[in-house]
Amino acid sequence: MSDLRGDLVRLRARHEADVPILDTELHDDVALHARxxxxxxxxxxxxxxxxxxxxxEPRAEGASFSVVELACDTLAGTASLWDIDTxxxxxxxxxxxxxxxxxxxxxxDTVRVLCHYGFVVLGLHRIQIETLADNHPMIKAAEQxxxxxxxxxxxxxxxxxxxxxxxxxxxxxxxxxxx
Amino acid sequence: MTDLRGDLVRLRARHEADVPILDTELLDDVEVxxxxxxxxxxxxxxxxxxxxxxxxxxxxAMAPFSIVELATDTLAGAVTMWGIDAxxxxxxxxxxxxxxxxxxxxxxDTLRVLCHYGFIVLGMHRIQLETAADNHPMIKSAEQxxxxxxxxxxxxxxxxxxxxxxxxLGMLAGEWVAA
Amino acid sequence: MNGGLRGELVGLRARHEPDVAILEAELHDDVAGDARxxRxxxxxxxxxxxESFNRITEPNEGSAAFSVVELATDTLAGEASLWNIDSxxxxxxxxxxxxxxxxxxxxxxDIVRIMCYYGFTVLGLHRLQVDTLSDNHAMIKAAEQxxxxxxGVIRGSAWVLGEFADDLILGLLADEWSGxxxxxx
Numbered sequence: 001m002s003d004l005r006g007d008l009v010r011l012r013a014r015h016e017a018d019v020p021i022l023d024t025e026l027h028d029d030v031a032l033h034a035r036x037x038x039x040x041x042x043x044x045x046x047x048x049x050x051x052x053x054x055x056x057e058p059r060a061e062g063a064s065f066s067v068v069e070l071a072c073d074t075l076a077g078t079a080s081l082w083d084i085d086t087x088x089x090x091x092x093x094x095x096x097x098x099x100x101x102x103x104x105x106x107x108x109d110t111v112r113v114l115c116h117y118g119f120v121v122l123g124l125h126r127i128q129i130e131t132l133a134d135n136h137p138m139i140k141a142a143e144q145x146x147x148x149x150x151x152x153x154x155x156x157x158x159x160x161x162x163x164x165x166x167x168x169x170x171x172x173x174x175x176x177x178x179x
Numbered sequence: 180m181t182d183l184r185g186d187l188v189r190l191r192a193r194h195e196a197d198v199p200i201l202d203t204e205l206l207d208d209v210e211v212x213x214x215x216x217x218x219x220x221x222x223x224x225x226x227x228x229x230x231x232x233x234x235x236x237x238x239x240a241m242a243p244f245s246i247v248e249l250a251t252d253t254l255a256g257a258v259t260m261w262g263i264d265a266x267x268x269x270x271x272x273x274x275x276x277x278x279x280x281x282x283x284x285x286x287x288d289t290l291r292v293l294c295h296y297g298f299i300v301l302g303m304h305r306i307q308l309e310t311a312a313d314n315h316p317m318i319k320s321a322e323q324x325x326x327x328x329x330x331x332x333x334x335x336x337x338x339x340x341x342x343x344x345x346x347x348l349g350m351l352a353g354e355w356v357a358a
Numbered sequence: 359m360n361g362g363l364r365g366e367l368v369g370l371r372a373r374h375e376p377d378v379a380i381l382e383a384e385l386h387d388d389v390a391g392d393a394r395x396x397r398x399x400x401x402x403x404x405x406x407x408x409e410s411f412n413r414i415t416e417p418n419e420g421s422a423a424f425s426v427v428e429l430a431t432d433t434l435a436g437e438a439s440l441w442n443i444d445s446x447x448x449x450x451x452x453x454x455x456x457x458x459x460x461x462x463x464x465x466x467x468d469i470v471r472i473m474c475y476y477g478f479t480v481l482g483l484h485r486l487q488v489d490t491l492s493d494n495h496a497m498i499k500a501a502e503q504x505x506x507x508x509x510g511v512i513r514g515s516a517w518v519l520g521e522f523a524d525d526l527i528l529g530l531l532a533d534e535w536s537g538x539x540x541x542x543x
Binding site: 086123 | 448482
């Protein structure tokens with residue numbers, strides 16, 4: 001892999017043109033947002049610094065990508081490696097796809113490309129995915145990419161009106177094989 | 180319970196006089212510190228503003244306490260409720276006892292008092308505790324206090340030359356029974 | 359000495375305030391010694407200078423500054439540091455300077471060994487490096503006794519008191535290190 005590219009997607013830095021699309025389709029959907037983040041949904045005006053998808057300078061503890069579907073060269077969503085810990089050599093994966101790009105196997109491919117970035121480019125030892133225990137598409141993507149379910153943090157997240165468990169998946173560098 | 184007091188310990192704010200004791204016994208000990216924190220042990224000169232045990236203001240996200248043994252009215256260690264998340268109503272506990280105060284069941288009692296603080300005073304729904312997977316005394320204390328083991332994050336921490344798993348234990352408000 | 363890292367002859371602990379004046383007087387104010395040990399030109403500086411390498415600093419990710427203590431007497435014997443800690447390439451450099459009265463006693467070897475424990479075991483680094491003048495036999499011997507390998511000579515790379523001198527680079531990788539898992543065990 002010479003750039004960050006899988007079978008279906010490639011990952012690139014965030015461009016300004018991505019921001020309004022991601023804000024509209026991912027942030028402004030209150031029910032969806034409640035399931036994605038640890039923080040409650042709040043109204044965010046377009047183009048403000050509060051956007052979770054704004055263009056940011058590179059930093060050591062996190063890497064934000066835009067996901068591009070290869071077949072149509074179109075923005076498909078966002079992916080990040082966050083809480084990069086160079087001492088314990090671990091990081092977490094976060095993914096959100098635009099509604100029209102779900103159910104196409106892009107998440108699994110995105111997880112694989114992020115693993116390549118984490119294990120090969122950064123030299124990490126462990127990558128972790130947290131997701132709501134009833135988020136079956138994300139769980140399937142994690143398992144297909146080779147992650148192991150390590151536990152369920154019971155009632156760890158508040159999802160529009162009720163507490164939901166958070167499933168934790170992990171993969172270690174020696175378990176990861178380039179597909 | 181009218182103040183933060185259990186059968187064996189009480190919790191109070193950090194006093195200046197605690198700091199050199201906790202720094203010397205908990206921070207300066209390389210092996211103790213390597214097992215207690217996510218960041219590597221680093222030499223810290225007396226009075227360092229980076230000390231985990233310095234006097235600091237409580238915030239919405241964190242509440243640092245000193246542990247006092249009731250029998251002797253002596254400083255026994257430090258315990259912090261951190262990562263207090265008012266939206267998901269969950270928080271984490273970190274606890275460290277001075278070497279001379281271990282093996283006396285003080286940590287179980289401390290956890291019970293801090294659960295009172297978290298569930299009753301703060302209104303949390305869930306309290307979580309992470310510890311090295313081979314830290315059997317801590318795991319036993321947590322289970323005695325009513326925590327449930329929810330998973331092991333494999334190889335999640337670098338501790339003195341090797342990767343060690345991290346055990347996650349959780350307790351929900353409905354499971355907590357006041358002592 | 360309580361806490362910190364302990365070897366057979368010396369221990370490494372954080373810098374304490376009374377150390378600073380001693381290290382400044384015996385290490386920095388020795389112009390010839392400083393010229394051999396430092397990459398920067400010697401300049402006069404007051405003991406409390408913010409420029410001092412020996413001053414008290416807050417812990418940080420890029421370096422770790424220690425005071426060396428002779429265990430037998432609980433006396434300050436010098437300073438040692440891990441510098442240029444690079445958590446991506448997982449490497450760092452070792453620097454050591456002993457007070458004149460504490461040289462020739464085998465402390466250097468003990469210090470390098472403790473620094474290997476700190477770098478490899480505590481921090482999880484992959485490579486440690488010693489950079490020294492090619493005629494600094496005491497430092498070279500200390501590094502080689504711990505297993506460091508001579509990797510190259512950087513010719514004429516240091517200006518030392520009127521002439522150019524060569525730097526010698528020695529390196530040790532984590533899987534070559536024979537150290538015990540716990541120093542002192």
